[in-house]
Amino acid sequence: MSDEKRSADAPEPVVATRERIARAASRLMQRQGYDGTGIKQISAEAGATLGSVYHFFPGGKLELALEALNRGNREFVDELRAVFDEEEDPAAAMVLLTRRLADGLRASDWMDGCPITTTALGASGRLPQIQAAASEAFVRWHALVFDRLTESGVAEDAARALAHTVISILEGAELTAQVTRSSAPLEAAGRHLARLIDGDREAATGQE
Amino acid sequence: MSDEKRSADAPEPVVATRERIARAASRLMQRQGYDGTGIKQISAEAGATLGSVYHFFPGGKLELALEALNRGNREFVDELRAVFDEEEDPAAAMVLLTRRLADGLRASDWMDGCPITTTALGASGRLPQIQAAASEAFVRWHALVFDRLTESGVAEDAARALAHTVISILEGAELTAQVTRSSAPLEAAGRHLARLIDGDREAATGQE
């Protein structure tokens, strides 16, 4: 709503302060979780001062975390949509996606896993709003996968269950890959996911 | 190395202090992660004093966390072995296991997920010893599943990849179930896991 004011004569902050703070919060919480990330650390990483942080996020740490979760949510939605756009076959899309996740993980030296999981796991037991935001993200991803599966011919009941497994296996494989510092889990996940999807598509077309 | 001293005449502490501290650390870190769990909280939960904690765990919080991870590791190894003992068919064993995980999760009001993941995720980036211990656990579980799969007729190459996916899907489904507070991901995981395993067993016996 206020992004177009520094039009030409004051381009100093290449990216606005609020945006820098939100990005730093997202990255830091993705890596260290809610409790492991301090607000001073966020402000330092963002190149902003404490005053700026509380100016833009008066809700404090909780608001920062919710913003980080929303960003992580959108981030993965975009990634999911991208592979579905590039590969019409959902099985092939999953193979592509797992390869991209593996590349991203390795590129960050196994630091950047799922942008939701780390923040959600440690705090969702104590902070219901964080649990709610994380749950919302998973439900959203599930719906996205479910839609794509039914579009490609999987029966609704099968697609609902299969979409759960798609999300579970992606989450689990990324987690396992990150902790063991190996891309093998993600590679296996891609192949097995493709097999499951192809199986349910054949079953649906076969019984029509 | 010094565990057999209280042989018979000093059974006063129904459960020894060191054991109570270790259990409290495990449970708390499983739920809240490394940074979310304080040593004072552990000592209070264990009914021990700070002095006792540092007496038994002079390595401080890190040593407590490593002990918690080792316990979590053994815990899941036992659970895995139990279902493999009860169900000869590995596919059936996975269905049984996912049901048990779902029951345990619901019974704890979605608090007690994987005893490794929460502790590992937030801290493995900063504390290499935690990353190593968590990685060791995952590798151990993979080996256990791999052995059972090859025993039941799956070819080695397929078993290696499939064992990765077994661990990934179990981790991911438990995580997703915990965050969304629904056992649906675990139920779907059990069925799909069984399908994948049966597929690889048929493939192996078919090509012999």
Added chain:
DNA sequence: TACCAGGTAGAGCGTTCTTTCCAGAGGTGG
């Protein structure tokens, strides 16, 4: 010139954190 709102700057409050330290309780062997 005067004013004002949006944003920046950081000192400092009260609390909590991990860790260290030492004084004692309780049982055991000489």
Added chain:
DNA sequence: CCACCTCTGGAAAGAACGCTCTACCTGGTA
């Protein structure tokens, strides 16, 4: 009866935490 050792109890140090607060800068408007 004393020396000894394991374990308990808790005070306190030193640092870090989330958050509040006031002062200041800056660009636009009247």
